Every structure is written in C-alpha cells, then in structure tokens.
Amino acid sequence: MDLMQRYIVMRVFQSLLALIILSVLIFVLARATGDPLHLILPMQASEEDYANARRLLGLDRPWPVQYWLFISKAVQGDFGTSLRARKPVKELLFERLPNSIKLAGFSLVVSLVVAFPLGVVSAVKKGTKVDSIANIIAVLGQSLPAFWVGILLIEVVAGRWQILPAGGTGGLTHYILPGFTLGWFVVAGIMRLLRSSMLDVLDSEFVKLARVKGVAERWVIWKHALRNALIPVVTFGAIYFAIIVTTAIVVETVFAWPGMGRLTYEAITSRDFPVIQAVVLTTAVIVIAVNLGVDILYAYLDPRIRFQTR
Amino acid sequence: MSTRDIADAVELAEPQRDTWVILKRLPFVPSFILCAFIILAICADVVAPHNPYETSLRTRFRPPVWQEGGSWSHALGTDHLGRDVLTRLIYGARISLAAGVLTVLLAGCIGAAIGLLSGFYGGRIDAVLMRAADSTLAFPIILFALILAVTMGPSFFNVITAIAIVLWARYARVIRGEVLSLKERDFVAQARITGCSALRIIMVHLFPNTLNTLIVLLTLQIGYVILVEASLSFLGAGIPPPTPAWGSMVSEGRDYITRAWWVSFFPGGAIMAIVLSLNLLGDWVRDTLDPKLRQM
Numbered sequence: 086m087d088l089m090q091r092y093i094v095m096r097v098f099q100s101l102l103a104l105i106i107l108s109v110l111i112f113v114l115a116r117a118t119g120d121p122l123h124l125i126l127p128m129q130a131s132e133e134d135y136a137n138a139r140r141l142l143g144l145d146r147p148w149p150v151q152y153w154l155f156i157s158k159a160v161q162g163d164f165g166t167s168l169r170a171r172k173p174v175k176e177l178l179f180e181r182l183p184n185s186i187k188l189a190g191f192s193l194v195v196s197l198v199v200a201f202p203l204g205v206v207s208a209v210k211k212g213t214k215v216d217s218i219a220n221i222i223a224v225l226g227q228s229l230p231a232f233w234v235g236i237l238l239i240e241v242v243a244g245r246w247q248i249l250p251a252g253g254t255g256g257l258t259h260y261i262l263p264g265f266t267l268g269w270f271v272v273a274g275i276m277r278l279l280r281s282s283m284l285d286v287l288d289s290e291f292v293k294l295a296r297v298k299g300v301a302e303r304w305v306i307w308k309h310a311l312r313n314a315l316i317p318v319v320t321f322g323a324i325y326f327a328i329i330v331t332t333a334i335v336v337e338t339v340f341a342w343p344g345m346g347r348l349t350y351e352a353i354t355s356r357d358f359p360v361i362q363a364v365v366l367t368t369a370v371i372v373i374a375v376n377l378g379v380d381i382l383y384a385y386l387d388p389r390i391r392f393q394t395r
Numbered sequence: 396m397s398t399r400d401i402a403d404a405v406e407l408a409e410p411q412r413d414t415w416v417i418l419k420r421l422p423f424v425p426s427f428i429l430c431a432f433i434i435l436a437i438c439a440d441v442v443a444p445h446n447p448y449e450t451s452l453r454t455r456f457r458p459p460v461w462q463e464g465g466s467w468s469h470a471l472g473t474d475h476l477g478r479d480v481l482t483r484l485i486y487g488a489r490i491s492l493a494a495g496v497l498t499v500l501l502a503g504c505i506g507a508a509i510g511l512l513s514g515f516y517g518g519r520i521d522a523v524l525m526r527a528a529d530s531t532l533a534f535p536i537i538l539f540a541l542i543l544a545v546t547m548g549p550s551f552f553n554v555i556t557a558i559a560i561v562l563w564a565r566y567a568r569v570i571r572g573e574v575l576s577l578k579e580r581d582f583v584a585q586a587r588i589t590g591c592s593a594l595r596i597i598m599v600h601l602f603p604n605t606l607n608t609l610i611v612l613l614t615l616q617i618g619y620v621i622l623v624e625a626s627l628s629f630l631g632a633g634i635p636p637p638t639p640a641w642g643s644m645v646s647e648g649r650d651y652i653t654r655a656w657w658v659s660f661f662p663g664g665a666i667m668a669i670v671l672s673l674n675l676l677g678d679w680v681r682d683t684l685d686p687k688l689r690q691m
Contacts, residue, residue, distance in 0.1 A: 103530045114546050228671040232629045233663030240652045330535040
C-alpha cells in the first residue's frame with residue numbers, strides 16, 4: 086500500500102503542475118485574442134473612454150500582476166465579471182455547468198447501455214449479420230459530422246414531423262435529440278474498443294480453460310471475458326471523456342443548449358476573456374480530475390502500473 | 396526438378412500471391428469514393444461548372460436538378476448568395492483533403508521526432524516529454540484548437556497548426572513504445588559498437604523501423620482531422636468565408652434549411668462520404684501493415 090500511496094501523491098502533484106502550466110497558457114492566449122474593449126464600448130467611444138474602461142477592468146496593469154490577481158481570485162471561485170453578459174462569471178458557471186452535466190450524463194448512460202451489449206455481442210457473433218450492423222453503426226458514428234446530424238435532426242424530427250422540441254432545455258423530450266447526437270459518437274468509440282479487446286480475450290487460454298471446465302457459455306462471456314476486456318476500455322475512459330467535452334461544444338451550439346459548451350463558443354466569439362479563462366479552467370479541472378481518478382483506479386486494478394513509477 | 400526446387404519456387408511465388416490477396420481485399424467503394432474526391436480536388440479548375448466565389452442574386456436558392464425549378468446549369472442548386480453548390484463542393488474537397496493530409500504530416504513529424512528522442516534517450520527527457528504528451532492527449536482537442544484558431548485569427552494554416560499541436564501526442568506515445576523495444580535489438584547494439592553516432596542510430600536504424608506504424612496511425616487519423624477541421628469551420632473558428640470549406644458551407648446553409656435544404660445537406664454528406672471512406676481504408680491499411688495496432 087506504501088507504493089500505492091506514493092503513486093497517488095505523485096499523480097496529484099503532476100496534475101497540479103499541469104493545471105498551473107495550463108492556467109498560464111490560457112491567461113496568455115486569452116489576452117492575445119485581441120482587444121475586448123472594441124466589443125464592449127460603443128462605436129463612438131473616445132480615447133479617454135478606452136483608457137477609463139481599461140483602468141476600471143484592470144487591463145492596464147502589467148501581465149504578471151493581472152495573472153496573480155486572476156489566479157488568487159480564481160482559487161476562491163471568483164472569476165470576475167463577464168464582459169458581455171455583465172454579471173459575475175461565477176453565476177454564469179453555476180447556471181450552465183449543471184445543464185452540461187445533465188446532457189453529458191444522459192447521453193453517457195444511454196451510450197453505455199447501448200455500447201456494452203453491442204460490443205460484446207458483435208465480438209461473440211463475429212462475422213454474422215449482428216456484427217455487420219453493429220459495425221455499420223460504429224463506423225457511421227465515427228464518420229458523421231455531429232453538427233450536420235444535429236441540423237438534419239432539427240429540420241426533420243423537430244421541423245417537419247414536429248414530434249420533438251428543436252432545442253433549449255425543458256422536460257425529458259428536450260434531451261432526446263442532443264443526447265442522441267452526442268451519444269452516437271461515444272457509442273461508436275466504446276463499441277469498437279470493446280469489440281476488439283473482447284476478441285483478444287475470447288482467444289486467450291483462460292477462456293478456453295473455463296469452457297473446458299464446463300462453465301456455461303453465458304458466464305464465460307459476461308463474467309470471465311468481459312471483466313478482462315474492460316481494462317482497455319477503462320484506460321481510454323479519460324480520452325473518451327475529453328472527446329465528449331469536445332463534441333458537446335458542437336452539439337450544444339447546434340441545439341441552443343445552455344451549457345458550458347455553448348458558453349465556451351459564445352465567450353470565444355465575443356472575446357469575453359474572464360469567461361474564456363473560467364470555462365477553460367473549469368473544464369480543465371474536471372478533465373484532469375477525471376484522468377487522475379481513472380489512473381488511480383487503474384493502478385488499483387493493475388499492480389504493474391504502481392511499480393513503474395519509481 | 397527436385398522437391399527442394401519446387402519448395403523454393405513456391406516460396407518465391409508466395410509474396411506475389413500475398414500482394415494479390417491483399418489487393419483483392421482492398422475495399423472497393425471507399426477507394427473509389429476517395430479517388431473520385433482526389434481527382435475532383437486536383438482538377439477543380441477544369442471540372443467545376445462555375446466560379447466558386449461568383450455571387451448572383453438573381454439565381455439565389457435554385458433547387459437541385461431533380462426538383463421542380465431546378466436546371467442542369469446548377470445541378471445541386473445554389474446557396475443564399477446564388478453560388479453554385481456543386482462548384483463549391485468540388486473546391487471544398489481540395490481544402491478538406493489538403494487540411495487533412497498536411498495536418499497529419501505535421502503532427503506526424505513532431506510526434507515521430509519526440510517519440511524517437513524520448514524512447515532513445517529515456518530518463519528525464521523521456522519523463523518530461525511523456526507527461527507533456529499525456530496532458531495534451533487528455534485535453535479536449537476542439538477547446539484547444541478553438542482557442543488557438545481564434546487567437547491567431549482564422550486561416551487555413553492556423554487551423555492546421557492548431558490541430559497538429561494537439562494531435563502529435565498520440566504518435567509520440569506509440570513511436571516511443573516501438574523505439575523502446577527496438578532499442579534492445581541486436582542491430583542497434585551492433586550499430587553502437589561500430590561507432591555510429593546517436594543521430595545516425597535514430598535516423599538510419601530506428602526511424603525506418605517505425606515507419607509502418609507511423610503510416611498506419613497517419614491514415615487512421617486523416618478522417619478524424621477532416622472532421623475536426625469541419626467542426627472548427629462550422630463554429631466559425633476554422634477556414635474563414637468566403638473560402639468554400641465544407642464545414643462553413645453547412646453553417647451558412649443552416650439558417651435557410653427549411654427553405655433550401657440542399658445548401659447544408661450536400662457539404663455535410665460530402666464530409667460523411669470522405670471521412671467514412673478514409674476510416675474504412677485506414678482500417679484496411681492497419682490490418683494489412685500492422686494488425687497489432689487494432690486498438691488504436
């Protein structure tokens with residue numbers, strides 16, 4: 086357990102370091118996107134107005150000072166005021182984050198429910214019709230542009246047939262279209278990964294042994310084989326999470342879903358840098374935390390990882 | 396002829412038969428679609444029926460030829476500025492393919508260089524480079540590319556650089572793994588004994604042996620890169636209008652979709668067709684050159 090503790094401490098330290106580097110990077114990049122004052126101030130604003138506004142927003146101070154102010158407040162959850170919405174960024178985050186978590190959670194649960202049986206069955210029934218259909222679903226999921234699928238769904242399902250709402254939040258029906266668009270991409274990835282690792286495992290000695298022992302085929306597949314086939318799926322879990330966040334920006338923008346993804350898009354197009362910084366940092370903290378969790382879980386499952394870190 | 400001769404003859408004939416079998420398995424439809432797009436992209440100036448930038452307000456929203464009011468002069472209809480959709484689609488192939496190939500090459504160069512260095516030298520260099528790779532890998536690509544693209548201003552080369560900066564990590568990781576096992580092989584030890592410099596060992600002895608893997612990874616990712624580029628262009632952070640990039644064409648047609656579905660539909664379909672073909676071909680290249688990469 087000593088090694089395990091050491092591993093956890095090291096990974097936490099690395100994660101913090103990554104966060105600090107990232108925060109500096111974001112801070113610099115957000116300032117390089119051009120002068121936000123052009124967007125806030127009216128067209129006829131004078132030089133004096135610009136100078137005043139700059140002083141008011143603290144944009145006239147040297148960069149290191151601005152960074153220090155930013156980071157010391159950010160740690161306390163204070164990200165300043167949005168230049169566009171003119172309200173505290175914290176409020177915006179609290180408004181938007183739950184919506185994103187709900188949408189991502191919904192599509193993740195649905196995708197897992199679809200991807201698991203599909204991946205396992207297509208590996209077991211390799212070469213049959215079920216396998217081909219599963220493969221078509223997966224390959225399409227990885228090749229269809231999410232924004233295009235979203236637009237077509239809005240036009241056909243919400244526009245022509247009018248059976249589901251086109252966008253925004255509301256009851257459960259509002260989740261179906263964006264959840265489907267976001268989920269398809271995820272199903273595709275998880276399914277393909279699970280299928281190929283399932284094929285490897287089904288070919289291994291211990292599965293043959295289990296069969297020879299007379300274990301029922303159902304148990305061989307769903308217990309002995311699936312458990313081991315899950316390891317690569319767990320490893321890639323963090324990467325899939327990053328992909329969900331990525332796809333969510335597009336999906337939320339298309340479906341006018343008031344979540345973090347749409348907030349990111351709005352903030353970047355209007356150069357709202359307090360919001361850009363806050364959004365990217367929050368996302369980064371979540372992504373890094375998920376990574377850390379996955380790594381620790383993985384080291385717990387697979388002792389070899391712990392010993393590598395010496 | 397002795398049995399041995401026959402055995403030799405069979406052995407000699409083997410590679411040829413293999414090539415034939417491999418070629419027979421080449422997925423026909425995807426290769427055809429991809430070739431068609433490549434030819435269209437190269438000959439765009441000759442093949443395209445109109446000028447992709449020419450606007451004409453009198454011919455706005457002409458439907459495709461098979462719908463009422465359509466005509467052969469605008470086979471796939473026109474958009475909100477009266478530009479020919481088919482023409483813009485053909486020029487768009489040029490942009491998508493160029494972006495895909497160039498990005499993957501750039502990311503491949505960076506990734507291979509870092510992977511080789513990291514695997515060959517090991518130690519602290521390896522630790523630092525691989526931590527950097529891991530952090531990049533787990534960071535949402537579009538978020539990063541979006542910030543970079545907006546920072547540097549949307550343009551073709553900025554999009555390529557932005558995606559490549561995020562994409563190198565995967566190549567670096569895999570190449571490093573290859574190098575770690577190659578390094579222990581006898582021919583590297585012999586090269587060292589002969590007095591080869593580190594640079595020579597890396598370039599002449601290690602790099603060529605990682606090429607198969609690298610090619611597989613690159614082909615598998617071109618489709619993905621095209622998808623990312625299209626998404627960026629759709630979000631307005633990619634290749635700026637009026638350049639006919641497929642992603643921005645979908646986005647431009649979005650506001651008029653009820654009135655003119657074809658403006659958004661065809662470019663999206665083109666993205667799907669090309670990415671699908673590339674993914675299927677990538678799978679084939681992987682199975683042929685390096686089946687052990689199946690999980691990538």
